[in-house]
Amino acid sequence: MFSAIAYRLSTTFLEEQQVCGASSSAMSKKPAAQPTLHKVIMVGSGGVGKSALTLQFMYDEFVEDYEPTKADSYRKKVVLDGEEVQIDILDTAGQEDYAAIRDNYFRSGEGFLCVFSITEPESFDATQEFREQILRVKNDESIPFLLVGNKSDLGDKRRVPLDACRERAQAWQVPYVETSAKTRDNVDKVFFDLMREIRSRKSDDSRTANGNVRDKVKRRKIKCAIL
């Protein structure tokens, strides 16, 4: 009986704490009239330079040493074609150790930068899997997506032929861009190009409102199925 009381007591305490946490998070979750938010997700094998690209884009810095990512989040305001927008970058883990948590992340993405290293054919092969996983999760063939060949500064160590890259992008009907996080070559371009696709995608969606609704219904159904 007393332990039951004690149990009660402990749960109320937890409850109180929860309320505090919830209220504080609710407060911070309601920013006033924020600019449009575009959610970008970096995918690709480990060590291909996803974090390097992100940090270069965000902070103009290049990190030499490799520190595997788990899941990083970045968000800042940028000016896209004269309009102020927010870009939210989710830098995901490339290491296989974290492969299990990917699915959840992919759900929230509006556009994907699928990165591989032109010096590493394995990473190029892996893009195929990433693509399939994204399509499965998003269930949308024309999700904004860029195939990115990184480390273009290491041209002499190139091991993935340019033709193969182009061919794959062609097959997927997505743009292919080569970048270098080290020299900042094309870094801005890939992020901005992707944001443009996301933006035009959104405006398409809102215009064909009907399709949108149906889409949502569909998505919901899929989730139910998972449940």
Added chain:
Amino acid sequence: MGPPPVVTGISPKEGPPGTRVTIRGEFLGISATDLIGLKICGCDCLLSAEWKSKNKIVARSGPCKGRGDIIVTTKSGGEGTSTVQFRGYHESVGPMKESAVWVEEAAPPSVPWGRRPMSPTAYTPPDPLGLSTEGDDCKFPEEELHELFPDGSGKLSDENFQPGWYLLEHHSNTSYEDLKAGMIFLQRKVEGQKEGQLSFLKANTGAVMDQLDRLVLLKNMYEEDHRKNGREPLPSLQSAIEESISLADSLFSEILSRKENADNTREALSLLTRHKFLFQLPSSIDKNIKKKEYDLVVNDYTRAKNLFGNTDVKLFQKILAEIDKKIEELKENLYNRMKTMPINVQEQTKYIRLLISLNWEGDAAWTAILSRKDYLMALMNKVKDHFKQKEEQESNEKGRRRARECDWGAWRAAWCGAACGALAAELHALWPLARRYFAGDLAGEPAAPQRHADLKEMIIAAVESFSEQMRACLLVGGAGSGAGGAAGGAGADVLRARLVANLRHLRDAYDSLLKLDLPSQPLSIVEKVIFDYRVHGMTVFLQRAHKRVKSLAEKETWKIEEFSDYGAITNLPHLLETYMNEALSSIHKCVLNSGRRENPLLNEGSEPSAALQRHTQQILLAYVTVLRELALHHEDQDFNNTSLSVALDQRLDESCAGGAGGGAAGGAGGGGARSWQQRLLIAGANAHYTRRLTLNNILEAFHTYGLPKPTQAIQTTKDALSTLESSIAETYLEHKGDPLVGTIEPSMYMGRHQTDAEALVDDARPYVYEIINNLIAVHAEVDSVCGAASTRYVRDICETVCEELARLAACAPRHAAAHAAPAAFQARLEYTLLRIAVAEHLTRKAENYLMEALAGLPPLENEEDKKRMDNIIQGFKKRMELQLASLNCNMETV
């Protein structure tokens, strides 16, 4: 107050307590000490925070749960915001799981129910399914859950608890089999609870009793307390606390104040070391300026400006002011150096760049260009003044004209060289500087609208001043120097060498300007100078030739050089040809050829071409004048006429022979003492020769040297020479023929009274022989000089003789009437004999005169007379064979 911190990146974005997170963003503090607060999801994490840079902080997350902002607070920017969030979650840690959190061994969470949690925050309700959640890293995103269950909750204790949420949150990875097992477990538990509280009490009797005892104890103690202290226990507690506060204060205040001092000192020291750079800057600037390491100064200065530019610290401001002052001085100094000529252009560019990096307000490069231009102009003037002065000085010191002239030339050459060098060198510096300026390399305002025009003007002004100077130096005074050079014997070579040298200087300068790629206008100014100088050179050569030709009269030695087809000539025509040749070859060698990007000297119809024509004509006409002077002017010598008349002067024969012999001998042994008539004839021959041969040779030479043929001048000269030749012939005739003719009448009548009218005429009278002799003398003289060309003179004289005879015959009829036949016979005889004698020299006019004279005589009446006449004529021919042959030898039939 600086801008507030903004966190824009978090890595990783979620994790259990103690996760090492990298926080990125902006204005995250200007130093480690500036960072005074860090909260992740509401948990204070300052203790673990490691300030890396104003963009990066590394920290460990606190024991928070759920999603929350990362708030950085700095002294300089206050409390910040974040655009990203961190999510803390608690993971159940088992013995197999590596964990950063220390695990209380005594409280394994796998034991359900019964144990009190160690601390409320670390408490995780046990899994109702009895499944281990260990290794379940795959957290289902919270947003999704919120979306799926808008008003549900995943907490077991919540009223709106949603099992779906709970399962998704905790068991999204659990297999179906496990879930089924869990279900059974849960059912069993519920069954167990239903079994009733009695069994529960039974099982725990000891513990329940124990608890009841404790409660009773607690109640007793509480009641006793209440009795002892009454209803208000607080005031006594408060006073006790206050007492202990004041005691603690007194105990620690001293220590605290000492610590504060120590802190202050330490802070000051660290400040000093951190800003050592700034404090040492003034002296290091001095040192570097002294060592001329201006780049270092500039770098240090920009660094200081960047670091402390908008500092509020008074001390820093003071030092900065000091530094600023030094830099101002340095700027002034650099500016002056940059302006001060002479300076090479690299140095100057260096100074300009330094000034630019030191934010010089003015247009340093333009100033540099201006000062360069001023320097160039000053330099040109200095060169000019220097040589002008030297020239004056010299002319004062030395009276002798020739010496001055010679030195003059040398100086002018030096002057020209100096000016050319100065112009080329300075423009070589100025132009590239200007080019870089206009390319925008040297800041300033190269785009200012006037600049281009200004620069162009400057360069034109410089080049123009150069051109004026060169004109003054080479073209104006040049005539004098040319003349001076010509006067000296070695003048020609010196003159030519100097001209070539000057021209080379000019061309070198022009060439180097061409290389600079200057605009065409200034280039054409220089080109014009060169061109004019070339024209000038040509003129000088021609003038020199002119001068030499004019003084040819003095060179005439009357020594016969050659017996040409046109008579005996001295070397005057050859000299003319030589002089002309020399002048033309000099022109050809020195000035005719055009250098790079120069106009050809003698374009058809151009002024220089005309000048060439004009000068050539002047020279040739001067030559004609010289010939004329030589031929016709005879101050001291009279025409030797007296010796011509045999009848009047007995010495004629000797004299004539002497004259003729002298002519021949003179040809070989130098004709120092030539008689005037000989000179006349020689001059005629010279003129003739020149007209026929020399002029053509000269024309040919023009062609050989690539000069346009002066056809006009040659034609004019030919005409002039023809005129001269005729006037020489006339003069000769006048002076030789007239006296000869004059002797005829007197000698014809000399023996008339002695003549017996009735006597038989058997010979011509002596005057006929005299005429013949005279003609022979003339012929000999002319022939000795003119050779094949002598006919002209003899013919002319014959003509006048015939004319005189005709005139005398016309007067004769009076006598003929009186003396009748014998006289007529004699006259006929005489005319016939004369005609035979001069047959070869008779012109038509002369023939007519003789016919006229014969026609005035009565014809021969009888055969006897005719026979007699024939006999006499035959006799005459026989007797006079030698004379007749000499008179008619060497004849060319015209």
